Amino acid sequence: EVQLLESGGGLVQPGGSLRLSCVASGFTFSTTAMAWVRQAPGKGLEWVSAFGGTDDKTDYADSVKGRFTISRDNSKNTLYLQMNSLRADDTAVYYCAKDLWGWSFDLWGRGTLVTVSS
Amino acid sequence: EIVMTQSPATLSVSPGERVTLSCRASQSFNNNLAWYQQKPGQAPRLLIYRASTRATGIPARFSGSGSGTEFTLTISSLQSEDFAVYYCQIHNNWPLTFGGGTKVEIK
Numbered sequence: 001e002v003q004l005l006e007s008g009g010g011l012v013q014p015g016g017s018l019r020l021s022c023v024a025s026g027f028t029f030s031t032t033a034m035a036w037v038r039q040a041p042g043k044g045l046e047w048v049s050a051f052g053g054t055d056d057k058t059d060y061a062d063s064v065k066g067r068f069t070i071s072r073d074n075s076k077n078t079l080y081l082q083m084n085s086l087r088a089d090d091t092a093v094y095y096c097a098k099d100l101w102g103w104s105f106d107l108w109g110r111g112t113l114v115t116v117s118s
Numbered sequence: 119e120i121v122m123t124q125s126p127a128t129l130s131v132s133p134g135e136r137v138t139l140s141c142r143a144s145q146s147f148n149n150n151l152a153w154y155q156q157k158p159g160q161a162p163r164l165l166i167y168r169a170s171t172r173a174t175g176i177p178a179r180f181s182g183s184g185s186g187t188e189f190t191l192t193i194s195s196l197q198s199e200d201f202a203v204y205y206c207q208i209h210n211n212w213p214l215t216f217g218g219g220t221k222v223e224i225k
Contacts, residue, residue: 035214037162045154045162045205047214061213095161102210104152106173108161 002026002107004096009112016086016116022079022096022109030074033099036081038092039111048094049081050103064090086116120144122206122217130225137193139220141206146186150210153182153191156219157202166191167209196222 008020020036033053038046049060049070058070069082079096093111100106121144131137141151149169154162164173166182169189179194193200201224206217 044219045156045207045216047207047216050214059212100164100173101167102150103214104150104164104167104207104209105154105162106164108163110161 004098004107004109006094006096006109006112009094009114011115011117012086013118014087014116017082017084018086018114020081020083020094020096020112020114022081024077024079024096024098027098027107029072029077033103034072034079035097035099035103035105036070036079037095037097037105037108038090038114039095040089040092043092046092051079053099083114086114088116090114091116119213120147120208120211120215122208122215124204124206124217124220126220127218128221128223130223131196132225133196133198135196137196137200137222139191139193139204139222141184141189141191141217143187143189143208147208147211149185150208151182151184151189152207152209153180154205154207155200155202156205162205165204193222 006022035050036048067085071080095111096109097105098107123142125140151169153166156162170182203219203221208215
């Protein structure tokens with residue numbers, strides 16, 4: 001079955017860290033570009049970070065640059081998002097998404113909720 | 119950064135009606151625009167990419183059009199399962215940007 005499964009969310013204090021994971025199955029993960037997209041409660045979608053499929057190119061939204069790091073382990077079919085120096089406005093459901101063509105996303109996970117609060 | 123503005127914010131529609139959603143860009147770009155549908159508690163679902171290409175499994179009642187700065191998603195005859203929030207997204211342009219969404223609700 002083609003799917004993405006995120007994990008690693010939870011409650012963290014401001015300034016804390018979390019690492020999200022996304023396990024992929026049913027497609028050739030190693031050559032597929034992947035991304036993280038988040039959605040704050042009751043709000044719209046916001047792209048967070050991306051990792052190229054056939055190269056090691058990464059990119060970040062300005063709102064997370066310098067605090068978040070995207071990585072992947074192709075041997076484990078897993079995408080990661082290391083989140084440091086977390087702030088209240090990072091509170092959101094974080095989705096892992098698979099690139100179809102030119103960074104349009106045809107497969108999404110169910111998301112994992114990150115809550116930053118004291 | 120290209121800013122995407124969707125209108126209207128909310129649209130009240132009856133089943134069977136034709137629906138037109140708008141997405142406007144702050145500057146012209148290469149027409150790599152995607153549309154997504156999101157229902158409550160669910161992940162987004164890709165409908166359209168490259169402005170007018172339907173994704174796999176998407177019914178023909180969904181169509182996309184536009185170029186430059188003005189893009190449209192049309193639902194030819196709204197079905198009950200189409201009540202949802204719709205987002206546009208610039209793709210293949212950095213940074214990737216989503217519009218604020220249009221909620222299609224039952225009239």
